[in-house]
Amino acid sequence: MRIKLFQEKDTLVVGLFQDEKQSVVDEVNKHLNGFVTDGIKDGEISTSYSQITKIWPMGQCETKRIYFIGLGKKNSLDRTLYRKAFGKLFQRLQADHVTKVSIAMDSVIPADLNKEECASLITESMGTATYQLAHFKTGKRKDLPYIDSLTIVTESEEEDLLLPLAEGYAFSKGVNTARHLVHSPSNLLTATAMAEYARELALMHDFSIDVLEKEQMEEQGMGALLAVNQGSEEPPAMIVLKYQGIEDWKDVTAFVGKGVTYDTGGYSIKPKTGMPGMKGDMGGAAAVLGAMETIGRVKPKANILAVIPSTDNMISGTAFKPDDVITSLSGRTIEVLNTDAEGRLALADAVTYAKQLGAERIIDVATLTGGMVTALGSWMTGALTNQQDLYRQVEELGAHMGEPIWQLPYNDDYREQVRKSDIADLNNSPTRKAHPIMGGAFIGEFAEDTPWVHLDIAGTSMAESRHELGPKGPTGVMARTLAAFAMRN
Ligand code: BES
Ligand code: MN
Ligand code: ZN
Numbered sequence: 474m475r476i477k478l479f480q481e482k483d484t485l486v487v488g489l490f491q492d493e494k495q496s497v498v499d500e501v502n503k504h505l506n507g508f509v510t511d512g513i514k515d516g517e518i519s520t521s522y523s524q525i526t527k528i529w530p531m532g533q534c535e536t537k538r539i540y541f542i543g544l545g546k547k548n549s550l551d552r553t554l555y556r557k558a559f560g561k562l563f564q565r566l567q568a569d570h571v572t573k574v575s576i577a578m579d580s581v582i583p584a585d586l587n588k589e590e591c592a593s594l595i596t597e598s599m600g601t602a603t604y605q606l607a608h609f610k611t612g613k614r615k616d617l618p619y620i621d622s623l624t625i626v627t628e629s630e631e632e633d634l635l636l637p638l639a640e641g642y643a644f645s646k647g648v649n650t651a652r653h654l655v656h657s658p659s660n661l662l663t664a665t666a667m668a669e670y671a672r673e674l675a676l677m678h679d680f681s682i683d684v685l686e687k688e689q690m691e692e693q694g695m696g697a698l699l700a701v702n703q704g705s706e707e708p709p710a711m712i713v714l715k716y717q718g719i720e721d722w723k724d725v726t727a728f729v730g731k732g733v734t735y736d737t738g739g740y741s742i743k744p745k746t747g748m749p750g751m752k753g754d755m756g757g758a759a760a761v762l763g764a765m766e767t768i769g770r771v772k773p774k775a776n777i778l779a780v781i782p783s784t785d786n787m788i789s790g791t792a793f794k795p796d797d798v799i800t801s802l803s804g805r806t807i808e809v810l811n812t813d814a815e816g817r818l819a820l821a822d823a824v825t826y827a828k829q830l831g832a833e834r835i836i837d838v839a840t841l842t843g844g845m846v847t848a849l850g851s852w853m854t855g856a857l858t859n860q861q862d863l864y865r866q867v868e869e870l871g872a873h874m875g876e877p878i879w880q881l882p883y884n885d886d887y888r889e890q891v892r893k894s895d896i897a898d899l900n901n902s903p904t905r906k907a908h909p910i911m912g913g914a915f916i917g918e919f920a921e922d923t924p925w926v927h928l929d930i931a932g933t934s935m936a937e938s939r940h941e942l943g944p945k946g947p948t949g950v951m952a953r954t955l956a957a958f959a960m961r962n
Contacts, residue, residue: 483573485536485626486562488581489513489520490547497579504534509541519543522550523558525565540566542581550583553875555594560602560941567603567617574620578627578634592625592634593641599623600645601942601949606656643770644874644953651756651763651949655934659735659752664710664783667732667755671712671762671781678716678769685711695826697801697818700809702784704739704792709784711826712758716768716777716959725776727832728765728955729823731816731839732758732783739786739812740794747843753947754816756934757838758783763952764959773960780827782819786812798897802826803919808894811902816841817915818901824919834863834924836958837916838951839931844909846932853879854933854950857913860924867926867958874953875942878928887914 487501489509502509508528512518518526522545529538542562544550550558566574582591605616625634654662654670662670668684675682687708690699695711702709712732733754737743743751758781765779793799797809802822809818816839827835845855854871856878858864864880871878890903891914899918903911913927933950936943943949 482535483537484566484571484575485539486574486576486581487539487541488544488577489518489541490544490583491520493547495580497577501539501577505530506533521545522554523561525562527569538571544581544583548584551585552590552594552873555583555586555591556598556875557941559595559598560943563599563602563620564941566620570618572618572620573622573624575624575626578625588627588629589634589637593637593644596623596638596641597644598942600642601648604645604649604652604943606944606946607653640771643767644956646770647763647765647767647952647956648943648949649763650766651759651952652943652947654759654762655753655756655947655949657752659785662734662752662755663707664732664734664785665708667734667758667781667783668710668712671714674762674765674769675714678765680765680769681715681717683713683715685713693802694800694804695802695822696799697807698782698784698822700793700797700799701733701739701786701815701818704789705785705787706789707734707785709782711823712779712781712783713826713830714765714779716765716775716779718773718775718777718959722776722831725778725831725833726959727778727780727827727830727835728761729780729820729827729835729837730757730759730761731755731820731837731841732781733786733816733819734783735785735787736813736815737786737788739788739792739815741811741813742788743813750935753934754840755783756840756930756947756950757928759947760838760930760949760951760955763949764955767952767956768959771956771960774962775959777959778827778830778832780823780830782823784819786815801919805899805918806897808897808900810900814902814912814915817912820916821919824916824925828923832923835920836867836926836928836955838928838955840934841912841929842909842931844907845929848881848909849879849932851932851935851937853877855909855929856880857883857910857917857927858925859883859917859920860926863924864926866961867928867954870957870961871954874957876933876950876954878954881910881913883910883914883917887911888917891915891918
């Protein structure tokens with residue numbers, strides 16, 4: 474971090490509000506002989522929200538290029554708009570092959586955000602917006618360079634901003650971890666490979682890790698997860714990461730993520746148009762591992778369990794079938810009516826296991842139902858809860874982190890549906906009616922009295938096109954909200 478504005482020789486970013494000129498802009502203006510005020514007057518430099526104007530001072534100052542970013546009205550920028558404006562800016566810088574940037578920090582602080590918050594949002598959007606997904610193209614595609622130096626130019630004590638800058642960056646790392654995992658094809662990202670990834674994460678951040686193998690699951694009686702795995706050549710994995718940020722192992726929050734590495738639907742097979750994309754059916758697991766990446770960097774004062782039931786959902790002579798009755802880890806029996814409602818089966822055992830390991834509250838994240846895509850589209854994550862207070866915290870953090878959440882109803886009428894079976898305690902797929910709620914309600918049977926929030930990210934885990942904060946494809950949604958939950962005190 475530097476104090477002087479034009480020390481950075483490469484690239485300077487200056488923010489321009491429509492209704493108020495910051496004193497730092499005066500300074501820039503003076504250096505450029507009135508160029509900025511003239512430019513704004515002539516309409517050559519825009520102060521409108523997220524409009525970018527690039528100039529070359531051509532020797533008038535030591536800085537090679539200056540990017541002005543319009544920020545609109547000073548009191549109309551919220552966190553979401555702020556992220557998007559900077560996401561767009563960083564994407565432009567990346568497209569221009571700029572790798573070293575200085576930001577005139579005092580020019581980019583809107584009315585409703587303080588400098589620390591802005592600093593965090595800037596590194597967060599830099600990391601998320603410029604991320605490029607891995608690929609297997611031989612030779613053809615060239616990646617753009619990443620920004621490797623960010624200088625914050627500010628009058629204030631520089632130490633103030635180091636922590637928020639690191640925090641914002643840690644959030645982006647979590648998001649990109651989740652994106653990378655969702656993007657990985659299932660022939661490469663098997664349950665075993667996901668466990669291996671979790672092991673590396675544990676090593677890096679000093680988490681404890683335990684991966685249950687198939688035999689151990691059999692011993693414990695994880696019949697629901699095992700049923701989903703039954704048709705597969707690939708062994709399943711129950712991955713448990715433990716982060717202890719408080720001296721005693723108490724007040725434990727469990728993040729439970731659906732880790733279905735591929736969902737063919739099983740014998741209730743998906744149509745050929747419904748299958749592509751199902752490598753992303755471990756989006757919940759990815760969000761949980763992404764959150765753990767952030768948590769490992771930020772080290773909040775909290776106790777967190779990450780529980781990930783992982784398997785693919787395949788067909789073979791050994792696969793489970795509709796009409797099968799299976800026994801879950803909780804001891805309750807389940808009539809399988811649809812092998813494509815596999816996520817709730819895997820999650821049932823994971824939720825029970827999380828409780829056995831001492832979870833006092835549970836947040837599960839899953840690409841659970843196509844119905845949620847129909848209901849809320851790609852704009853909001855749908856939620857169910859058995860405890861309104863916990864839900865409200867999660868909802869607020871979601872809004873804060875730019876990952877909006879919408880609650881669906883959950884009551885005895887719905888519970889009754891998943892309890893309907895002539896032959897077992899529960900059924901895994903009552904009816905097409907309200908099926909996003911039925912899916913959640915099924916998991917709720919296993920949460921029982923433990924405070925629980927269910928987040929169905931089927932619609933939000935994938936972006937149909939490139940956007941201000943990332944590429945087309947996996948969004949890494951809920952990695953940030955979960956991490957923020959761990960950091961909430
Ligand atoms: N993984 C799917 C849900 C899904 C669909 C995620 C589309 C992302 C995009 C899930 O396992 C599934 O197949 N759900 C069924 C539930 C039904 C059988 C009650 C569905 O949505 O049709
Ligand atoms: Mn399915
Ligand atoms: Zn699925």
